[in-house]
Amino acid sequence: MEIGIRSFFLGLVCTLLSFSLFAQLSEQESEQETEQSVIQPSVERRDINEANIDSENFEFGMLVGVISIEDFSSSMVLGVRAAYHINEDFFVEATYGQAEAGETSFEVLSGGAPFLTEAERDYRYYNVSLGYNLNGETFFSDRWVFNSATYITLGAGSTEFGGDERFTLSLGAGYRLLLTDFFALHINMKDHLFNSELIGEEKTTHNIEYGLGATFFF
Incomplete structure (x- = not known):
């Protein structure tokens, strides 16, 4: 009887050990399958050629437009523009322009003596400005995409x-x-502010210029 009880318990222990060993082996196999499933598949590398974009920082070009000289009507203005791009966001530009002022409304209506001589009607300006670019892209179609920028300037x-x-x-x-890696078109507006007393008391005049330009990078 005692031998039978021992045999029973021995068989039970062996059975439990077998189940424990089987459970451990199953858990190890499951972990191995999980590790294998998270391995990333092998991907072949491709050689990609980057666009060959020029890195010139100097810009030079011409501008043409209309300037509204306060109290002296509007006139055609011609000028030149040069810029140095410090980085993608900031640039420094120098501009020069000239125009010929028209007559005041009083001169036109009264037909009297002009305020200015012909030489004094010559309008010339130059300024140096700091500019900031808001860079982007302009889409004309799916295939016609150009780099572009909206910018603001402040100068003296x-x-x-x-x-x-x-x-x-x-x-x-x-x-x-x-348009290309070295040629650009510009549309710009600029207000030139200075004090003047040509037709009365001294005041700050606003002389607004609207222009088109073409520039080259080099």
């Missing part, structure tokens, strides 16, 4: 007009469309 310079030279502040905004 001088204006020669009415036989005098005045310190001038300039505030501007523009849009640049880069």
Whole structure:
């Protein structure tokens, strides 16, 4: 009887050990399958050629437009523009422009003596500005996509007009469309502010210029 009880318990222990060993082996196999399932498949690498974009920082070009000289109507303006791009966001630009002022409304209506001589009607300005780019892209179609930027400028310079030279502040905004890696078109607006007393008491005049430009990078 005692031998039978021992045999029974021995068989029970062996059975439990067998189940425990089987459970451990099953758990190990499950872990191995999990590890194998999270392994990333092998992906062949591809060689990609980056676009060959020029890295020139200097920009030079011409501009043409219309400038509204306060109290002296609007006139055609011609000029040049040069810029140095410090980085993708900031640039420094220098501009020079010239125009010929028209007559005041009083001169037109009264037919009296002009306020200015022909030489004094020459309007010339130059300024140096700091600009900031808001870079982006312009889509004309799925295949026609161009780099572009909307920019603002703040600068100072001088204006020669009415036989005098005045310190001038300039505030501007523009849009640049880069057609190739070295050629760009511009649309811009700039306000030239300086003090003048040509037709009365001294006041701050706003001389707003609208222009188109073409520039080259080199």
